[in-house]
Amino acid sequence: MSESLLPNNIAELKAYSSAKSEKLTGTTWLNANESPYAKEFQLSLNNLNRYPEPQPENVINAYCSYAQLNAEQVLMTRGADEGIELLMRTYCESGVDSIAIFTPTYGMYKVSADTQNIAINELSQKLLLDAEVSEINEAVGKAKLVFVCNPNNPTGSLTPINKIAALAKSLEGKAIVVVDEAYIEFCPEHSAVSLLQDFNNIAVLRTLSKAFALAGLRTGFLLANSSLLAPVRKVIAPYPVSTAVALIAEQALSSDSVTQMRRQVSILNGNKERLKTLLNGSPKVTQVLSGEGNFVTLQLKDKNDIDAAMQQGTIMRPFSLYGDENWLRISIGNEQELEQVRLWLEQPE
Known part of the structure; x- marks a missing residue:
């Protein structure tokens, strides 16, 4: 039934x-x-009868310091996966809109799109890496979100920052370029975060699961300018981050950590x-x-x-x-x- x-x-x-x-x-x-x-953390939890901060200020401020951004540009999520879901739920209309991905790549872009009945324009990593931006723009078509996993999982390939910038410029008013930087700490000089000062159609996904050694915490961040994040803040669950997670994340983002x-x-x-x-x-x-x-x-x-x-x-x-x-x-x-x-x-x- x-x-x-x-x-x-x-x-x-x-x-x-x-x-x-x-x-x-x-x-x-x-x-x-x-x-x-593995690392040990200190927890003092005597207030679990109260709801947590929707966006824990201490964690946001610590990540701002780490990523050299301001608080309006940072949204804390349940892993980078929630950031993927939120962008689709916010910017794509079910049964109408599409996303573009460059395969082989991280499988959750497809699962999230399929879950929300969003069409997928499946392009190749070879196109992303080798083609001119004008050709990529044309291939992307009417996709609202263009996902660039950088470094790419599972191939480990890198798309140069200047190419991401050129792609975002060519798609202004048409699409958001979503740069998934789950592995960026292993090559930080290639981060697209510096592009946020010039582009309102770039979003960057980050996580504490890899280099920060906190895969079990399920903590990520969605980085973008305030105009892009404002609608996402309306869509995110009211209390996405537990008190315990926030306390551990705050310690993990301290200067010493x-x-x-x-x-x-x-x-x-x-x-x-x-x-x-x-x-x-x-x-x-x-x-x-x-x-x-x-x-x-x-x-x-x-x-x-x-x-x-x-x-x-x-x-x-x-x-x-x-x-x-x-x-x-x-x-x-x-x-x-x-x-x-x-x-x-x-x-x-």
């Missing part, structure tokens, strides 16, 4: 398959682009270079994509090698890419975790 009540777009929806949705067992977890670093995060990023970037050297020298690997996030994506000669890794307890993320099923994404872990990858690579074929 309940199935007959479902709208067609939900009945036909293919849900996002996250790394944690698969019930896997292992000892080395390199499948979800998480940080290997940001310094610690940058030190950890430096270590992880070094580990990434060592991993790429291992992969490029392995007979098991046919291709390594040059990525800028906290992961490396590669193509294996034999997909069955993934089973051998899982049997030894090393869990990585297999997926299909460019029509082939022998691709693997390895999150950058600590030295002990990368040692497990080395042992797997050196197993006889």
Whole structure:
């Protein structure tokens, strides 16, 4: 009976398959682009009988200091995923409007659009990276939101800031360019946040899940100028951020914690270079994509090698890419975790 009540777009929806949705067992977890670093936080919660601040002032101010923005340009969300949802709910009319994405890319853009009955103009990463802005503009068509994951998940490719600026300029009055910077701390010089001073049609998605090592907190930020964010503030839930989350996020954004995060990023970037050297020298690997996030994506000669890794307890993320099923994404872990990858690579074929 309940199935007959479902709208067609939900009945036909293919849900996002996250790394944690698969019930896997292992000892080395390199499948979800998480940080290997855990940190303890202090919580004093004697006021949970009261509703939290809708946008916790201390957290907003701390993120403003970190991102060099003002409070009107920052909206705290439940992970960057809520930012994606909010932009679609605010700016796209269900059954009428569309978004543009450049595949292969993060799967939640498609899931969010499908959920809200918003059409998807699926373009290619190759077009985004190689084509002239005029050609991209034409291909985007009437899309209201144009999603640029930068660095891109799962390929790790980077779209230059000047190209994002040129694309936003060409789409003024037509569309919002949404730059998803979930991994930007691993290459901060490529952030599009500096473009906000010149553009009202650029939105930037951020998260504390990756470099800040807080994937379990589900905290993100939507950054844009006040004219773009004002309607979104009408759409967001009245109390999106719990008191406990706000207290932890405030500590994570302190000056000392940001310094610690940058030190950890430096270590992880070094580990990434060592991993790429291992992969490029392995007979098991046919291709390594040059990525800028906290992961490396590669193509294996034999997909069955993934089973051998899982049997030894090393869990990585297999997926299909460019029509082939022998691709693997390895999150950058600590030295002990990368040692497990080395042992797997050196197993006889």
